[in-house]
Structure formats: C-alpha cells, structure tokens
C-alpha cells in the first residue's frame with residue numbers, strides 16, 4: 001500500500017489552538033500558484049501509483065471549487081490510483097454545493113469534517129468560525145450512501161464541563177458517521193511514567209467506553225470506526241508503509257532509487273516551497289535516511305498505537321534483524337508496570353499504558 005498526502009495550507013480563520021501549518025490567504029492568485037506548484041511537484045515523482053489519497057490542511061474545502069476542479073483534472077493525468085480510499089478534509093462553513101459537486105466527480109469517497117464540538121460556547125472558546133447549526137446544515141448536504149464520514153471532536157478542554165463533552169459525543173454518535181477521531185486538548189503528564197501515581201485523569205477512557213458501547217471499535221489511540229471502516233490512509237503511516245507528501249510542510253517516506261528508506265518534510269514556508277519547486281530544487285525542513293534500527297523503533301512506536309498491537313516476530317522478520325536487548329529489557333519493565341501486556345503473541349498497551357502512550361514510547365526506546 002502506498003499513500004499520497006496533499007497539503008492545502010489555507011484556512012478561512014485561524015483557530016488559536018491549531019498547530020498545523022495553515023494561514024488565512026485571501027489572494028486567489030497565490031492560491032492558484034500554489035495549486036500549480038503542487039502539480040509540478042507531483043511531476044517530479046514520475047508516474048507514481050497510489051492506493052490511497054488524502055487531501056488535508058488547512059481547510060481544503062475553503063478553496064474555490066473551480067481551482068480544485070482544475071487541480072484534480074491535472075492530478076489524475078499524472079498518477080495511477082487503485083481506488084482504495086480518497087479522503088478530503090472539510091470544515092462546516094466552507095462546504096458548499098459547488099464543492100460537493102466537484103469532489104463527487106473525482107472518486108472522493110471519504111469526507112473528514114472538523115466538528116470539534118456541538119456546543120456553541122465551546123466552539124467559541126476554541127475560536128472556531130462555525131456554530132452547531134452550521135455543522136448540522138453541512139451534514140445535510142453529505143450523502144452518507146456515497147461518502148464515508150469521519151467527524152473530529154476534541155475533549156479534555158480546560159474549563160469545559162465533562163458533561164458538555166459527553167453531550168457532544170452522544171450527538172455525534174447519533175449522526176452515525178462511519179469514523180470518529182477524538183483528540184485530547186491537553187498533553188499527557190510527562191512525569192507519570194517515573195512514579196506511576198498522581199495521574200491527572202483525563203476522560204479518555206470514558207470516551208473510549210461510550211464509543212465502544214455504541215458500535216465503534218477503537219483501532220488506534222485517537223481513532224474509532226464502525227467495523228471495517230478504519231482509515232486506510234492513516235493505517236499506511238502506522239504500519240510504516242510508503243507515502244508521498246505533496247505541498248508545504250508535507251512529509252514523505254519511501255525507498256529511493258538506491259533502495260535507502262528516506263523521510264523528509266517539505267518546507268512549511270509557502271513562498272520558499274513555491275520558489276523551490278519552480279527552480280526544480282526542493283526545500284526541506286528536515287531530511288533523514290532511516291537505518292534498520294530506526295525503522296524497527298518506529299514500527300514499535302506506531303504499532304503500540306494500534307488496537308492490534310505489535311507482533312515482535314513479524315517486525316524482526318520484516319527487517320531481518322532482532323530487536324535490541326535494551327528494548328527487550330524495557331518491554332519487560334513496562335509489562336511489570338502493567339503498561340504493556342502480551343496477548344495472543346502480540347504486545348499491546350494496557351488501559352493505563354494507552355493513557356500515557358507518547359511517554360511510554362519514549363521510555364521503550
């Protein structure tokens with residue numbers, strides 16, 4: 001499986017909590033120039049084939065549908081797409097009939113919407129430019145027979161009562177999307193692993209419980225889906241398969257023509273990105289060659305995010321190398337602290353382990 005990610009950095013407004021590379025761009029000539037540059041970047045890869053495509057941002061739905069139409073038309077002349085999954089991210093206020101008409105023509109079969117909350121005060125607090133009515137009106141435009149739907153929500157928001165978060169979750173579940181992504185507003189307590197006490201409890205496990213009671217399987221730390229509706233594109237990242245990222249701040253990882261696994265991130269600076277591609281010179285924010293040890297480490301880290309956990313033997317077979325004694329020792333320690341467990345020959349994070357997964361991964365290596 002190989003995925004194509006395309007980054008659209010434009011938004012109608014900037015949410016204060018957002019860490020993605022995105023900004024408000026009103027000049028359509030710059031937007032058009034950016035889309036032309038995306039096409040030039042794709043050309044630099046020579047006829048690649050992909051199983052999944054993901055258009056993220058930023059807010060892809062904020063772009064004039066005519067520009068998207070021209071872009072998709074050119075894109076499909078340059079790539080081969082096997083038709084596994086084609087997702088586009090949208091936001092309520094920029095989702096129009098013209099937009100849906102365009103995306104329907106280009107085999108897009110999955111829509112991911114940044115809902116975040118269905119409570120108007122919370123939406124205001126988060127700095128979102130939509131209210132709950134806008135969300136419901138947008139949802140009416142989406143034919144669920146035609147598109148698989150993911151809705152993003154945020155929990156653990158400071159000053160917001162848990163009940164309000166759970167009301168949103170109940171209403172989201174009633175909408176019946178095939179997929180829900182739930183992200184914590186707060187970072188986990190990095191001191192937890194040191195003493196395993198005083199964990200500032202999040203509502204993470206209660207969110208998980210309510211989802212599971214309503215037919216959603218948790219297949220990754222922040223992602224829940226109806227059976228068989230997992231995001232195939234995101235599974236490519238977590239399974240350490242190949243992906244190409246196009247656009248400012250987009251990352252790629254694949255075997256180059258010397259059979260070295262490389263990973264790099266395009267510059268986030270849109271001006272430098274456009275100038276670089278136009279001068280046939282890519283500008284990176286980072287670039288690295290991944291040796292086997294690094295690939296093994298990352299397979300462990302990503303694997304622990306997944307419901308099915310990791311099969312150590314499978315990883316050793318895939319990379320033709322045994323995992324190090326240090327990692328083995330750390331796994332034993334984490335098992336003794338009940339943060340990891342072995343189940344059907346797989347290593348998976350326990351309930352406690354899932355709450356502090358990022359810290360746990362750091363400790364493991």
Ligand code: SF4
Pocket residue numbers: 010011012013014015018019020022057058059091114
């Ligand atoms: S709409 Fe999304 S990408 Fe844009 S600023 Fe808000 S959170 Fe960030």
